[in-house]
Amino acid sequence: MALLLNVEDYRRQARRALPRLVFDYIDGGAEDERCLQRNRDALEALPLISECLRDTSKVDIGTGLFGRRWRAPFAIAPIGLAGLVRPRADALLAGAAQAAGVPFILSTASNTRIEDVRNAAPDATLWMQLYVMGERAIAERIVRRARNAGFEALVLTVDVPVSGLRERDLRHGFRVPMRLTPGTVLDMARHPAWLLRLAGGGMPQFANLLPDEDDGAPVSAQTQAALLSRAMDRTLTWESLGWLRKLWDGPLLVKGLLGAEDARRALRHGADGIVVSNHGGRQLDAAPATIAALPAMLDAVGSRIPVLVDSGMRRGSDIVKALALGASAALVGRAPVYGLACDGEQGALSVLQLLAQETERTMTLLGASRVSELGRRHVEMQVPRSHTEHVVHASVPAHGKASIYPAHAAA
Numbered sequence: 447m448a449l450l451l452n453v454e455d456y457r458r459q460a461r462r463a464l465p466r467l468v469f470d471y472i473d474g475g476a477e478d479e480r481c482l483q484r485n486r487d488a489l490e491a492l493p494l495i496s497e498c499l500r501d502t503s504k505v506d507i508g509t510g511l512f513g514r515r516w517r518a519p520f521a522i523a524p525i526g527l528a529g530l531v532r533p534r535a536d537a538l539l540a541g542a543a544q545a546a547g548v549p550f551i552l553s554t555a556s557n558t559r560i561e562d563v564r565n566a567a568p569d570a571t572l573w574m575q576l577y578v579m580g581e582r583a584i585a586e587r588i589v590r591r592a593r594n595a596g597f598e599a600l601v602l603t604v605d606v607p608v609s610g611l612r613e614r615d616l617r618h619g620f621r622v623p624m625r626l627t628p629g630t631v632l633d634m635a636r637h638p639a640w641l642l643r644l645a646g647g648g649m650p651q652f653a654n655l656l657p658d659e660d661d662g663a664p665v666s667a668q669t670q671a672a673l674l675s676r677a678m679d680r681t682l683t684w685e686s687l688g689w690l691r692k693l694w695d696g697p698l699l700v701k702g703l704l705g706a707e708d709a710r711r712a713l714r715h716g717a718d719g720i721v722v723s724n725h726g727g728r729q730l731d732a733a734p735a736t737i738a739a740l741p742a743m744l745d746a747v748g749s750r751i752p753v754l755v756d757s758g759m760r761r762g763s764d765i766v767k768a769l770a771l772g773a774s775a776a777l778v779g780r781a782p783v784y785g786l787a788c789d790g791e792q793g794a795l796s797v798l799q800l801l802a803q804e805t806e807r808t809m810t811l812l813g814a815s816r817v818s819e820l821g822r823r824h825v826e827m828q829v830p831r832s833h834t835e836h837v838v839h840a841s842v843p844a845h846g847k848a849s850i851y852p853a854h855a856a857a
């Protein structure tokens with residue numbers, strides 16, 4: 447077994463464990479994958495400034511949101527079609543989240559039923575992610591089922607009016623239901639452990655789009671695929687939040703925002719939180735890095751609602767950077783899925799533990815013994831004027847000091 451020391455090690459191991467089309471579905475981004483890269487570049491280019499000689503004999507990386515204690519300041523982001531990686535992937539990820547003491551967000555496009563995820567992780571903090579498709583009754587049913595299963599927050603994803611162009615998937619002929627070409631058959635045959643598991647669990651279906659047991663005949667895979675790809679409701683607007691409010695009385699978050707004005711709109715329309723996200727670089731390839739978009743959005747909403755952020759988090763230090771800028775928490779998407787591909791629930795848990803340890807070590811190095819002690823002073827440097835030629839993003843936070851993101855990490 448390879449020595450897996452960091453998320454990138456898990457990623458490489460996942461690449462070996464999965465057929466290429468499955469790995470590329472998880473790993474890939476939209477079009478030229480510039481946004482995917484931009485997320486990483488911006489995080490890597492942002493230095494952290496330590497404060498020394500502070501008592502860090504006890505460091506607590508826990509945080510709290512919506513009345514719940516999280517053992518670490520991150521949650522698992524919603525991942526659709528994770529069942530391609532392993533049967534029951536959603537339940538396994540929820541189990542890992544429960545063991546790590548962090549929330550799990552179940553995708554509308556999950557392959558495990560809402561109720562089965564709850565049964566697999568009875569003590570986990572579970573949130574439900576919602577895509578609103580053309581037929582609003584589908585969304586209404588999902589919200590009702592999530593509430594009945596004790597899901598605690600609803601996360602409305604708004605950055606997918608249409609799916610991003612994922613060229614890796616197109617090159618593999620990847621689609622739902624899967625169309626097997628000689629190339630994909632060979633690829634799968636080279637991964638017998640994955641194939642055996644899939645044979646045991648069956649082809650993943652969009653379990654939450656199937657009718658309830660007593661609701662009538664099952665929907666074919668073709669219909670499900672059509673439902674999910676064509677049928678996002680493009681008439682959805684900010685006013686639609688009022689419709690959701692009537693269905694859901696718990697915390698309602700809006701995921702996929704990148705602009706300060708949208709952050710204000712979310713606040714005005716009664717959102718209880720926002721997730722600054724570019725969908726991990728899978729939607730608008732020209733979108734900004736989330737860590738670069740974050741400060742202006744935080745300044746727009748102040749401390750009135752929690753602001754979470756995702757896209758490109760691969761190290762505990764990335765999470766600390768987001769917290770230091772003022773985010774309440776981060777979401778991690780691909781990282782735990784790489785762990786899942788390597789070693790099921792245990793692999794996902796190992797990645798969560800790794801991220802927690804890295805977060806704790808980074809905070810200790812910064813001299814911060816609690817999340818609330820992190821602040822913008824940890825991410826701000828006074829950069830001499832002559833060094834600002836390579837600036838790709840410079841935001842001026844409310845208190846007036848420029849925060850500088852150089853185009854390249856300091857040489």
Ligand SMILES: Cc1cc2nc3c(=O)[nH]c(=O)nc-3n(C[C@H](O)[C@H](O)[C@H](O)COP(=O)(O)O)c2cc1C
Binds near residue numbers: 472473575728
């Ligand atoms: C394979 C895959 C499937 C995803 N499916 C969904 C989804 O169903 N709903 C959603 O809101 N976001 C979805 N996302 C986006 C994630 O929730 C999250 O925003 C993103 O993965 C964060 O970036 P990271 O993977 O770099 O951590 C998906 C991401 C990936 C990689």
